[in-house]
Amino acid sequence: MTELPRIISVDDHVIEPAHLFETWLPKKYRDRGPKPLTAGIGELAYVGGKYQITMDPKGPPTDWWIYEDLKFPYKRNIAAVGFDRDEMTLEGITRAEMRRGCWDPVERLKDMDANHVEGSLCFPTFPRFCGQTFAEAHDKEVALACVRAYNDWMVEEWCGDSGGRLIPLCLIPLWDIGLAVAEIRRNAARGVKAVTFSEIPTHLGLPSIHSGYWDPFFAVCQETGTVVNMHIGSSSQMPAASPDAPPAVQAALSFNNAMASMMDFLFSGVLVKFPRLKLAYSEGQMGWIPYALERADDVWEEHRAWGGVRDLIPEPPSTYYYRQIFCCFFRDKHGVASIDVVGRDNATFETDYPHVDSTFPHTKEVALDHVEGLDDETVYKLMRGNAIRMLDLDLDRDLDHLGNRDHLGARDTLSSRDKADR
Structure with a gap:
């Protein structure tokens, strides 16, 4: 391998700019929509796998969103780069x-260039991660907006x-299947190929995938080629062994929900009924997959x-995993060592920018350390080829393995900014 291909990261994160809802929410909803606020934060408590957060005028300045009865602060671990x-x-x-690339797309592109990354979802x-904030809101008219x-x-x-x-990843209104289908169609019409969904909907009080x-929703995703991404x-x-366990236990067990979700899908019949539906598991890693598949088949x-x-x-x-499911x-290294069972056509790469786990700015070195000894074709698939195929990106499928292109193909969009002022 003469050079590592430019990476397409299928799992990164964005910190929403303070102007988002003021700019994009229709005027009639703005008084009831999310509002940005800078205020002090109190001591954070971690109890039973959940954070308890309070405002404190004497605490360190923090950027918040205020929405209905929710007070949502940004924390360093989610803007850690x-x-x-x-x-x-x-x-x-x-x-x-924060590093400006957390919320500024121009600066994000610069950070991607510095990090050997060409594309980012x-x-x-x-x-x-899948729009729970709006699903839990009281006023569903405003939530839909x-x-x-x-x-x-x-x-x-x-x-x-x-x-x-920068590759669009959109939300659906989780509380209404008809509205969800309509939103998939609305976004697919402007070229969107990815939607985020819950790994285990029943934990959100929603119907199970078996029901x-x-x-x-799965039918329209199959029809439009929209990938269902589950973070x-x-x-x-999140899994935790004991209610008083430190957050490190939760972090170490974070792949468990992805494993449980994948088993749910493999035995649900969903992938039988929708044979062209594509699922993607985000930030779950992949070293657990060989035994999970062995056990499922047994x-x-x-x-x-x-x-x-x-x-x-x-x-x-x-059979259905290899046909329809992607991991990242x-x-x-254990997952890479088992790549023949994980699937050379099923694995993709991520950088997790700007979270505490992010490999920024050393992603190239981390990736090279993982793929050492693999053939060029496999390296290309893991770093970008599988992501291109998964997301149906507008890239030349015969692009050389160096991945030298400066940009992915331009994507046409429909303007909605004028609609927000109606």
Whole structure:
């Protein structure tokens, strides 16, 4: 391998700019929509796997969103790039203290260039990983307007002038399947190929994927080629062994929800019913996948009669994984060592910018350390090729393995800024 291909990261994050809803939410909803505020933050407590957060006028200045009865602060661990490792704490932070690439798309592109990254798919922060903030809101009319405003901002402002390098990832109104289908169609019409969804919807009080409730959503995603992206924590619940365990236990177990979600899908019949639907697991790493597939196939072979899947799942579950599911990694040498079982066509790469786990600005070195000894074709697939195929990006499929192009293809969008003023 003469040079590492330019990376397409399928899991990064964006800190929403303070003007987002003032600019993109229609005027009639702005008084009831999210509002930015800078105020002091009190001591953060971590109890039973959840953070307890208070405002304190005497506390360190922090940027917040105020929305209905929610007070949402930004913390250093989610805007950690630029800080020393021991400074990546749960303390509050303002946008002025963050590296500007956290929320400014022009500066993000510069950081991507410095980090050997060509393309980036970014998950939300204030809306939470799959839009739980709006799903939990009382006024669903305003919440729907917020979902649409976020998506318009994501497509047209965050991604719009990036030459396609910033890849749109949109939300759906989780509380209404009809509205969710409509939002997928609205965004697909302007070239969006990715939506974020909950890894375990029942943890959010929503119907399970076994119920059939989500079938219209899966059907429209299949029809439009929209990838269903599920980030660890997108069920608002992270694994923890004990209620008084430190957050480090939660961090070490974070892949567990991805594993549970994948088993749910493999035995649900969803992938049988929708054979072109694509699922992507974000930030779950991949070293656990070989045994998970082995166990799933063993259960199917030995226990399918009493296990309720004899007539539901006609082939070994691993069949559907290799056909329709993508994983991603950034620190997982065990997964790379097992790449033949994980799937050379199933694994993608991420940088997790700007979170505490991010490999920025050393992503090239981290990636090279992981792919040492792999053939050029596999390295190309892991660093960018599988992401191009997964997201149907407008890139030459025969692009040389050096990945020298400066930009992804430009993406046409429809303007919504004028609609926000109606």
